[in-house]
Amino acid sequence: MIELVHVTKTFQNSWTALKDISFELEKGEFVFLIGPSGSGKSTILKTIMMEILPDEGLVKVAGFGSDCIKARDVPKLRRKLGVIFQDFKLLPDKTVYENVAFALEVTGAPEKSIHKKSMAALNEVGMSHKRHSFPYQLSGGEQQKSAIARALVNDPFILLADEPTGNVDPAGTLEIIQILKNINAKGTAVLMATHEHELVKKMPHRVIELEAGAIIRDMPGKSHYRRGSHTENE
Numbered sequence: 001m002i003e004l005v006h007v008t009k010t011f012q013n014s015w016t017a018l019k020d021i022s023f024e025l026e027k028g029e030f031v032f033l034i035g036p037s038g039s040g041k042s043t044i045l046k047t048i049m050m051e052i053l054p055d056e057g058l059v060k061v062a063g064f065g066s067d068c069i070k071a072r073d074v075p076k077l078r079r080k081l082g083v084i085f086q087d088f089k090l091l092p093d094k095t096v097y098e099n100v101a102f103a104l105e106v107t108g109a110p111e112k113s114i115h116k117k118s119m120a121a122l123n124e125v126g127m128s129h130k131r132h133s134f135p136y137q138l139s140g141g142e143q144q145k146s147a148i149a150r151a152l153v154n155d156p157f158i159l160l161a162d163e164p165t166g167n168v169d170p171a172g173t174l175e176i177i178q179i180l181k182n183i184n185a186k187g188t189a190v191l192m193a194t195h196e197h198e199l200v201k202k203m204p205h206r207v208i209e210l211e212a213g214a215i216i217r218d219m220p221g222k223s224h225y226r227r228g229s230h231t232e233n234e
């Protein structure tokens, strides 16, 4: 589904942001990508979106390859991915509903389906009652929930979340995590980047840990993706 094979990326300032990164994400997996600020988390997410292409190695996403993807195919790939950010990136002059509906409008979705799908996505994150609010009228948690609805409305196979709780209070953070779990339970894969190690410690999911652009740990999930019922550590 998603595979990085010996990916290396050096920026023009000669800083090597990613060093020989290899991992694979399975369909429907929930994975945390952790590491301190500057360790390469956002750069990995950008290589998956093919916003950044590796200098060496290969990124494979949903049948597209970083070695051969055409510029005109990049929007096609993006449409298969849901993405949320620390700063939400909601359009400030549109309501919550309009932000979500807009993500469908730009794909040329039929008029009839736009309302139905937008409302379903807003219901899923518990934001339909605030659909007529503008982003500035909402808390950080509410803005992120709206951004999640927008990311889900095109039915992506994976949600990429870059520090989604960075501007959200502790109660909102738990809510966001719960929403991501619910989305994952319905079959959408989730790759969440965060520097908040404490948040991740209590979770049963796979954790990929970065340090200075390299993977220092890739720990399988404790229960979710295990075949059979034995529980010893892997």
Ligand SMILES: Nc1ncnc2c1ncn2[C@@H]1O[C@H](COP(=O)(O)OP(=O)(O)O)[C@@H](O)[C@H]1O
Pocket (backbone or CB within 6 Å): 011, 012, 013, 015, 016, 017, 035, 036, 037, 038, 039, 040, 041, 042, 043, 044
């Ligand atoms: N466009 C860029 N140009 C130059 N350096 C960059 C660029 N993007 C990221 N970097 C550098 O690459 C490293 C990894 O960045 P990033 O992936 O954003 O880390 P993280 O998301 O883990 O905080 C940092 O040192 C950062 O300064």
Ligand SMILES: [Mg+2]
Pocket (backbone or CB within 6 Å): 041, 042, 043, 162, 163
């Ligand atoms: Mg980052």
